[in-house]
Every structure is written in C-alpha cells, then in structure tokens.
Amino acid sequence: MLKKSILAVLTLLVLTACSNKKDEISTEDRAKVIEDGTVGFEMVGGNVEKATNVPAAEEKAILASFDEYIAALNAEDINRYMQSISKNPRGFKYDEEKTYAAEVFDQFDSKRExxxxxxxxxxxxxxxxxxxxxxxxxxxxxxxxxESAGRQVTVFVKEDGSWKVTSVYYIGDDSKSSTGQ
Structure with a gap:
C-alpha cells in the first residue's frame, strides 16, 4: 500500500504543474486532446519532430523558459517556480498549484533530468x-x-512578453520506474 501511494504522489511530482485534482483531466480526455491535435507531437523512429516554424529568437526564449521551469523545480524554490507558471493556466488553478507545490517541496527531495x-x-x-x-x-x-521516467509535453503561452507554463501532459514509462530504500 505504501509503495502505491508513493508512486501516486511521485507521478504528481512529475506533473507538478498539472493540478492536484485527479478528476479534472482523465486519461481518456487526454487521449482525445492529443488525437484532435490540440496537444501532441509526432514521433519518427523514437525521435520527436522539431517544429519548423519557430523564429530563432522565440526558440531561444521558449527553451530558456523550459530550462528555468526545470531548474526552479529542482531547486524546490516555490517563488521561482511560480514565476515560471502562467497567471491564468489551463488544467490547474494558480493558487492551488502554489499550495500543492509547496507541500510537495516540503515532503520530497527531488531532481529532474x-x-x-x-x-x-x-x-x-x-x-x-x-x-x-x-x-x-x-x-x-x-x-x-x-525513480521514474517518461515523456512530457509542457505547454507554454506568451504572457506579458514571457513564456510561461500553462499545462503539462506526462506519460510515464513503468519499465523505468523503481522504488527502494
């Protein structure tokens, strides 16, 4: 029972910017979102195709925002993390995310690669x-x-001239997950 609860919490850790309400977006709904082209990507031989229409300056800014989002999570710095999040996110509520992330940062020491x-x-x-x-x-x-591994799509929106996280979609790979002491 303890292992299952830890796995559930750790899945949420990976998603941190995804809302702590389990019933908000079901797996079936996520599949529909990806199928209808709203969120998703194409894989070619295990590699994701890079969007070809990204202006160089925007690419640099988006990737810098993603790096900061990951660095803030790894630093477990709630203020820094919340600066990487949209003030009007889709899929979660800003104030609830701040409370939830602070609780996770207190309960876990985690690093993302x-x-x-x-x-x-x-x-x-x-x-x-x-x-x-x-x-x-x-x-x-x-x-x-x-330890857990998977694929994540982090959706950013441009807000007040900066790129901010608005939603996160994660698919875990159970074959690469482990729990131990």
Missing amino acids: VENVTIAKYKNEEAEVFANMTMHALQVETNIEH
Missing part, C-alpha cells in the same frame, strides 16, 4: 516543448527513494 528537449509545436502565442524526463525523488519522512 531532461533529454531530447524539442519544441514540437508552435503557434504565435503558444508552444509545446517535448522532453524525455527522469525524476529521482526521496520522500523525506520515510527516506524511501523512487
């Missing part, structure tokens, strides 16, 4: 950043370690 960071979709005021992600976490109270 990202690879294959690619802007997979771009529109004038929105960008989808794909990344392979591995998360290492230690539950402070129990000293139980967990």
Whole structure:
C-alpha cells in the first residue's frame, strides 16, 4: 500500500504543474486532446519532430523558459517556480498549484533530468516543448527513494512578453520506474 501511494504522489511530482485534482483531466480526455491535435507531437523512429516554424529568437526564449521551469523545480524554490507558471493556466488553478507545490517541496527531495528537449509545436502565442524526463525523488519522512521516467509535453503561452507554463501532459514509462530504500 505504501509503495502505491508513493508512486501516486511521485507521478504528481512529475506533473507538478498539472493540478492536484485527479478528476479534472482523465486519461481518456487526454487521449482525445492529443488525437484532435490540440496537444501532441509526432514521433519518427523514437525521435520527436522539431517544429519548423519557430523564429530563432522565440526558440531561444521558449527553451530558456523550459530550462528555468526545470531548474526552479529542482531547486524546490516555490517563488521561482511560480514565476515560471502562467497567471491564468489551463488544467490547474494558480493558487492551488502554489499550495500543492509547496507541500510537495516540503515532503520530497527531488531532481529532474531532461533529454531530447524539442519544441514540437508552435503557434504565435503558444508552444509545446517535448522532453524525455527522469525524476529521482526521496520522500523525506520515510527516506524511501523512487525513480521514474517518461515523456512530457509542457505547454507554454506568451504572457506579458514571457513564456510561461500553462499545462503539462506526462506519460510515464513503468519499465523505468523503481522504488527502494
């Protein structure tokens, strides 16, 4: 039972910017969102195709915002993290996210490693950043370690001239997850 609850919490850790309300976006709804082209990416031989319509300056700004989002999560700095989040996000509520993230930062020591960071979709005021992600976490109270891996699409919107996280979609790879002491 403890392992299952830790896995559930750690899945939420990976999603941190995804809302702590389980019933808000179901797996089925996420699949529909991806199928209808609202959020998603195409894979070619295991690689994500890079969007070809991203202006160079915007690409640099979007990737810098993604790097800051990950760095803020890894630093477990609530103020820095919340600066990377849209004030009007889709899929979660800003104030609830701040409370939830602070609780997670208190309960876990976690680090995220990202690879294959690619802007997979771009529109004038929105960008989808794909990344392979591995998360290492230690539950402070129990000293139980967990590692999980998966693919994440982080959706950014341009807000007051800066790129901010508005939603996150994550698909875990159970074959690369482990829990231990």
